[in-house]
Amino acid sequence: MRILKEYIFEGRVSKEDKNSSDYKYVLFKVPKKAGILQISYNYSKGDNVLDIGVFDSKGSFRGWSGSNKSELFISENAATPGYLHGKIYSGSWKIILGLYKISQEGCRYTIKVRIGGINGELQKRKIIRPFKQEYAETPKKRWFKGDLHVHTNHSDGAKSIRDLVNEAMTIGLNFVALTDHNTISQNLHVEGYESSDFLLIPAEEVTTYYGHANVWGNRKWIDFRRRSMEDFQELIDEVHSQGLLFSINHPEDMDFPDGYWRFREVSRFDCIEVWHGPWSIYDYRSLIWWDSLLQKGKKIVAVGGSDFHGTDLPRLGNPTTWVYSDMLSVNNILNAIRRGHVFISRYVNGPQIYLYADADGDGRVDSICGDEVHLSRGDKLTIYAEVKKAKDLEFKLISRGEAVKIEKVNSSYYRVAYRTQVENDGYFRAEVIRHNSQESDNAEISEVLALTNPIYVRVKNQKNERKKK
Numbered sequence: 001m002r003i004l005k006e007y008i009f010e011g012r013v014s015k016e017d018k019n020s021s022d023y024k025y026v027l028f029k030v031p032k033k034a035g036i037l038q039i040s041y042n043y044s045k046g047d048n049v050l051d052i053g054v055f056d057s058k059g060s061f062r063g064w065s066g067s068n069k070s071e072l073f074i075s076e077n078a079a080t081p082g083y084l085h086g087k088i089y090s091g092s093w094k095i096i097l098g099l100y101k102i103s104q105e106g107c108r109y110t111i112k113v114r115i116g117g118i119n120g121e122l123q124k125r126k127i128i129r130p131f132k133q134e135y136a137e138t139p140k141k142r143w144f145k146g147d148l149h150v151h152t153n154h155s156d157g158a159k160s161i162r163d164l165v166n167e168a169m170t171i172g173l174n175f176v177a178l179t180d181h182n183t184i185s186q187n188l189h190v191e192g193y194e195s196s197d198f199l200l201i202p203a204e205e206v207t208t209y210y211g212h213a214n215v216w217g218n219r220k221w222i223d224f225r226r227r228s229m230e231d232f233q234e235l236i237d238e239v240h241s242q243g244l245l246f247s248i249n250h251p252e253d254m255d256f257p258d259g260y261w262r263f264r265e266v267s268r269f270d271c272i273e274v275w276h277g278p279w280s281i282y283d284y285r286s287l288i289w290w291d292s293l294l295q296k297g298k299k300i301v302a303v304g305g306s307d308f309h310g311t312d313l314p315r316l317g318n319p320t321t322w323v324y325s326d327m328l329s330v331n332n333i334l335n336a337i338r339r340g341h342v343f344i345s346r347y348v349n350g351p352q353i354y355l356y357a358d359a360d361g362d363g364r365v366d367s368i369c370g371d372e373v374h375l376s377r378g379d380k381l382t383i384y385a386e387v388k389k390a391k392d393l394e395f396k397l398i399s400r401g402e403a404v405k406i407e408k409v410n411s412s413y414y415r416v417a418y419r420t421q422v423e424n425d426g427y428f429r430a431e432v433i434r435h436n437s438q439e440s441d442n443a444e445i446s447e448v449l450a451l452t453n454p455i456y457v458r459v460k461n462q463k464n465e466r467k468k469k
Ligand SMILES: [Zn+2]
Pocket: 205, 212, 249, 250, 259
């Protein structure tokens, strides 16, 4: 490779820098006829974590790797996973440093940039086609099983997309969302895997220092540089303007400092990841938060996600999100999620709860989870649940924060009915749980093995007309 230009940047960021901004930019000039950039960096370790990404001279996002990679390249036809290949424009490019954790002593860094000519050897790599928007169709409406939160080597996951797809298809998942942190290069590779039984969903885990959120179906990069409550509200509205869904991830996860969701007052978000990886006390708290919002009359969809990173294999599909859709396409799956036609199970073949309602008393079900039933005060309502693969577990039907029915499930196929007369707006949702033994680490919580979204009850002629969420 013919080197056109080389730079070495040395600098320091302090705690004060972090207080005034989460990001620092290092600018460098790219000469004409450049074909490849190679960037490497290192910094004083200890308590520091310095993330890195790149913007080109047109101001466009060209990739992000968090603190996961110390070297990267971008060329016309190829790039390090996490980065977007494409023209190496001349002019002023920017390295973005994310000041994730900065110690009291500050953090010293060194960045090396090498700019090669147009005939750099990496140019010969195969050209990656942009993805199509066509997906296979299936004839019948059915429940598709997916994992909405998975990382690949385009961020800090260990697996390539191809290996991930193999694992996912082997265990029987129908769809997987590629929620790599803050980048979209993985989404250039979603095509070619689709079949009537499998789909990759382009996605991004918007990973801020104040909480994480999944956006599914995005073609465009979603800017993660957000800090204030207003920033987050703007982000949610931006996501909606693109017709996409915004899902708050692991809102109660206190295991890492940027993981839990700070801005509880934001509104108009679509989903909450109430179940993040193997069931834990954090999920239990997320469930309580979600239920408290339902009690306030909000309609927010509960989803699950494994946050699989490639090495912890049994975790893929734990939990699995089941979505009722007539077609395995990005739009159809997202629309079904938007409507709340979703339940979550611990495994791809784990316990299942199919929740139905008969709102007109004709003995036939007319609604499933996520649907609204519109009734008048005093009308009769029957909620049915079909419970599969939950023998010896406990079934719970919950309305306004309270269990209205609890039964021990005594067979692998179980049906339960609950009849009531409606008085007010409300909701019914179901769980299958196992009580933890007194000796276990999580003795105070029960372990959830399946949970549904609610059937919402809306009472007509009620004085307090229900508010839009
Ligand atoms: Zn996360």
